[in-house]
Amino acid sequence: MNPNVLMKKKFLVLLMLLLSLSTYVNAQNQKSKYIRISGYMFDDKTKETLIGATIYEMKSKLGTTTNNYGFFSLSIPMGEVEFFVSYIGYEKILIKQKLNHDTTFNIYLKPSSSTLQEVVIEDKSSAQRFIEDPTPGxxxxxxxxxxxxxxxxxxxxxxxxxxxxxxxxxxxxxxxxxxxxxxxxxxxxxxxxxxxxxxxxxxxxxxxxxxxxxxxxxxxxxxxxxxxxxxxxxxxxxxxxxxxxxxxxxxxxxxxxxxxxxxxxxxxxxxxxxxxxxxxxxxxxxxxxxxxxxxxxxxxxxxxxxxxxxxxxxxxxxxxxxxxxxxxxxxxxxxxxxxxxxxxxxxxxxxxxxxxxxxxxxxxxxxxxxxxxxxxxxxxxxxxxxxxxxxxxxxxxxxxxxxxxxxxxxxxxxxxxxxxxxxxxxxxxxxxxxxxxxxxxxxxxxxxxxxxxxxxxxxxxxxxxxxxxxx
Structure with missing residues (x-):
């Protein structure tokens, strides 16, 4: 076999290995910037778990809902975070924290007041609109x-x-x-x-x-x-x-x-x-x-x-x-x-x-x-x-x-x-x-x-x- 051809093949194999390694390292670096939060959501008065409650991170636009046992888990970028938490019939809350590692915490929501408030018509941000719009069907x-x-x-x-x-x-x-x-x-x-x-x-x-x-x-x-x-x-x-x-x-x-x-x-x-x-x-x-x-x-x-x-x-x-x-x-x-x-x-x-x-x-x-x-x-x-x-x-x-x-x-x-x-x-x-x-x-x-x-x-x-x- 021609030595030049053999050298080119070895070079291509080495290049592919380097690219694969670079991609893997980059993925690991990207992954290391993310942390996972998890926990449960409760009614603040009765301490019952809440099913289908939403937690949404405003900056990364990532979110999830609680399962049938009130459990949630979400992967988000580390650093300063803003959580918007909502559930039908309960007061919405905004949580601001700085997180640098995997964290477990529970969230307690208060039932909303039955008093009718004034009606205000306004445009919603894309984040809030996505949360409040119902899942199709x-x-x-x-x-x-x-x-x-x-x-x-x-x-x-x-x-x-x-x-x-x-x-x-x-x-x-x-x-x-x-x-x-x-x-x-x-x-x-x-x-x-x-x-x-x-x-x-x-x-x-x-x-x-x-x-x-x-x-x-x-x-x-x-x-x-x-x-x-x-x-x-x-x-x-x-x-x-x-x-x-x-x-x-x-x-x-x-x-x-x-x-x-x-x-x-x-x-x-x-x-x-x-x-x-x-x-x-x-x-x-x-x-x-x-x-x-x-x-x-x-x-x-x-x-x-x-x-x-x-x-x-x-x-x-x-x-x-x-x-x-x-x-x-x-x-x-x-x-x-x-x-x-x-x-x-x-x-x-x-x-x-x-x-x-x-x-x-x-x-x-x-x-x-x-x-x-x-x-x-x-x-x-x-x-x-x-x-x-x-x-x-x-x-x-x-x-x-x-x-x-x-x-x-x-x-x-x-x-x-x-x-x-x-x-x-x-x-x-x-x-x-x-x-x-x-x-x-x-x-x-x-x-x-x-x-x-x-x-x-x-x-x-x-x-x-x-x-x-x-x-």
Missing amino acids: KIVINPSTVTSLPSLTGESDLLKSLQLLPGVKSGTEGTTGLYVRGGNVDQNLYLIDGIPIYNPNHLMGFISTFNTDAIKNIEFYKGSFPASYGGKVSSVVDVRMKDGNNKRIQGEASIGLISAKLNLEGPIIKDKTTFSISGRRTYIDILTKPLVAYMNKTNDTDVDFGYFFSDVNLKLNHKFSASNRLTASLYWGEDKFTFSSEDVYSSSTDKSTANVKWGNLIGTIDWAYEINNRLFSNLSFSYNRYRSSMNSIFESTYVENGSNYDYNYEFDFLSGIEDWSMKNNYNFYLNGWNSLNFGVNYTYHTYSPEITSVLAVDGTTIDEKYNVNNR
């Missing part, structure tokens, strides 16, 4: 906004509030169904603390299952929702429940036109363990009793019927350390309709009873762990059940040819779905507004589609018994 709603909206029954309702948003239509007048941008009412995904709830309604669709007294944060996606939410095609309603006041025990009770509510929250171990419990029940069955008694007296009958729904939200939160916490939550809700009647004739007595129940049961245990200042993990195990059942019994005692006979007929119906789930999610914070979310989700479904059982008994003889559509 996503709307964050303050629970206090929902409770302040007027309601016909005096019962504040999340889903009816969402019907007021552009791109959302209601179905039958007065019901809570959502038709989002042409989608059907069954194409929406409803979540309580990340767990699907299959029937989000009470009272045949007129009241939603979400008790606004127990809600901490609401995120509504009309489109462009993340793939982590799964396969629903219309919208996502992601509701997070309160962890509980970390400073003192407090509660509230309210009585409406058709229901009463009670909410209690506070610390079990101060700065360590908190609880939040909310309950709600209608008293339609109690209100209708005088009417039923009047009808029986007027028509000389013996009829009784009633309807009510009730639900309970319970959440326990324990903090092992600043970066390690365990949460257990429970939701139970049920609608129940009962009917009974008795007719007495000259030669027979007939009794009929019917019980119809439907509702949800959700339980989850969640472990959240901050692995380092840019990697956050949460592991959860959950159980989810929806069940609709009906039981109807007819009993007849009659006299025929001087002999007494008994005839019983019983009909049972059950339909439902049961899930056991495991999730392990990670949030890896890159630079600026960019982050990488990944994880694994496994769900074991058990379907019970319309299980029917019929039993007819004449005396001591079973005439007919069969079951269809076992799960």
Whole structure:
């Protein structure tokens, strides 16, 4: 080989190595000028974490938002920094500091005053405009906004509030169904603390299952929702429940036109363990009793019927350390309709009873762990059940040819779905507004589609018994 050609090849290889080394050193120098800040955002009054709060560095125009556990992580240039911190329903703050190394700190925001200020129309800087403009397709709603909206029954309702948003239509007048941008009412995904709830309604669709007294944060996606939410095609309603006041025990009770509510929250171990419990029940069955008694007296009958729904939200939160916490939550809700009647004739007595129940049961245990200042993990195990059942019994005692006979007929119906789930999610914070979310989700479904059982008994003889559509 020509020595000149060989020399040129060696020179080119050496030049490429030098360029690569120079690029690497320059990258390291650039990297060394950046530091990472991380921490949590809290409500200054209750010390609950804030979900979706924004922290924005004004000079570098870099920012991020807190995750579902109030954690944030951001890489910024070292030196003099100005943080603009904002969250819906809270006062905005500006923090000025000089930072020369990785720093961890917590931020406490105060709820904004309800006093209306004068209206000032002004041009915004590009920084503030970027922060306050909503993410396409996503709307964050303050629970206090929902409770302040007027309601016909005096019962504040999340889903009816969402019907007021552009791109959302209601179905039958007065019901809570959502038709989002042409989608059907069954194409929406409803979540309580990340767990699907299959029937989000009470009272045949007129009241939603979400008790606004127990809600901490609401995120509504009309489109462009993340793939982590799964396969629903219309919208996502992601509701997070309160962890509980970390400073003192407090509660509230309210009585409406058709229901009463009670909410209690506070610390079990101060700065360590908190609880939040909310309950709600209608008293339609109690209100209708005088009417039923009047009808029986007027028509000389013996009829009784009633309807009510009730639900309970319970959440326990324990903090092992600043970066390690365990949460257990429970939701139970049920609608129940009962009917009974008795007719007495000259030669027979007939009794009929019917019980119809439907509702949800959700339980989850969640472990959240901050692995380092840019990697956050949460592991959860959950159980989810929806069940609709009906039981109807007819009993007849009659006299025929001087002999007494008994005839019983019983009909049972059950339909439902049961899930056991495991999730392990990670949030890896890159630079600026960019982050990488990944994880694994496994769900074991058990379907019970319309299980029917019929039993007819004449005396001591079973005439007919069969079951269809076992799960």
